[in-house]
Amino acid sequence: MDQLFSFFVAGTTLLLAFLIFANINQLNSRVNRWFGFFILCIFLIQFNDLLEKTEFMKTRMLINDFLGLTDFIVAPVFYFSVIYFIQPNRKWRIKDNFHFAFAFIIFLLLLLSLLVDAPAPTAADKKNAVLIITVFNLIFCLQVILYCIAAYREITFYQKNLFLYTSNVSAINLAWLQKVVVCVLIITGLWLMDNFFKLAKTNSSFDHFASLFYLIGVFFIAYYSLKQKEIPSLNQQEKKEMDVIILENFNVESNEKKLISDINLQEMKSVLIEVMNNQKPFLNPELSLFKLALQLNISSHQLSYIINKGFNENFYQFINRYRIEEAKKLIQDPKMQHLNLIGIAFEVGFNSKTVFYTTFKKNTNQTPSEFKKENVALAQIL
Secondary structure (H helix, E strand, O other): OHHHHHHHHHHHHHHHHHHHHHOOOOOOHHHHHHHHHHHHHHHHHHHHHHHHHOOOOOOOOHHHHHHHHHHHOHHHHHHHHHHHHHOOOOOOOHHHHHHHHHHHHHHHHHHHHHHOOOOOOOHHHHHHHHHHHHHHHHHHHHHHHHHHHHHHHHHHHHHHHHHHHEOOOHHHOOHHHHHHHHHHHHHHHHHHHHHHHOHHHHOHHHHHHHHHHHHHHHHHHHHHHHHOOOOOOOOHHHHHHHHHHHHHHHOHHHHHOOOOOHHHHHHHHHHHHHHHHHOOHHHOOOOEHHHHHHHHOOOHHHHHHHHHHHHOOOHHHHHHHHHHHHHHHHHHOHHHOOOOHHHHHHHOOOOOHHHHHHHHHHHHOOOHHHHHHHHHHHHHHO
16 A cells, blocks of 8 residues: 555656646746756655665665665755745856755765675675665755755745735735645655654554655645746846845844935825825736836835835835725725625725735724625615
């Protein structure tokens, strides 16, 4: 039964790797190559494990050692697939090669072993081999855990920054990738327990459970990876301005510096309010800090400063507050009664029902339904 699950996991990962590499929808081509390579690594790890479990190889051979190199490649590959999700236009750097240095050293040692005629292994050699394999398994698990933690931190940092420049985070939200990271961590933890306590060899029920869990984990990763959307990247100028905004947002000293004098701040704040009330740019669901700054003929850096200092909000909060106010007007407008609440949400610039309901509740302490019922009841009384 355990071999059957292993065959399922191996087959599923190979098919998933093919689908990601094929990239039928032509989305995030570089990211898909990295993520596809990550899934292919999982397949090779599972395939190597399968070779050792079946009767195909009664003893460990050199092919197992070379396939075992995948153990030390999979973690950095996964990390870089996350990095390229966050920064699609990122260029490869020389220092990035060091992430694969350990695997490269092991590869060279394996090549050297081919040139040396090793004597027949003794009983002591076999014991040492078991110890070495255990150490390498621990290094593998530690490496995966550290890279997953690093990847999770990168995604968290990215998620926080979204609120600084976009009004609709759902389209470029990477919360699903955080779930994938957690899934990889859980699988690694289970695999570590299995190897450290030898649970699969002593308990067939655990072996079946672990294999089933690995299969479910692969399906989980497959679902989210194939569901991904194209993430629009910032151009070079926007990237530079965004880096400055991020630095100031997380730097207390920079945050205290005055980019605009108090008098100019009030003037520009009044201009911004006038544009928001009269031109209603917030109705555009794709509105960003950069688009609004262009409309106001100022830099995005200045606009971010005006919103932060003038309204004590970030861009996301500022725009969605106007959208909620507009939604309240439409709910109260008798001429708009033909629209349901979802229709109103899309009308005012939201592109997600969940975000609309959450933001409405946060701003009014009522759900849209409660607000509508209250106003209908009030209208009947009047």
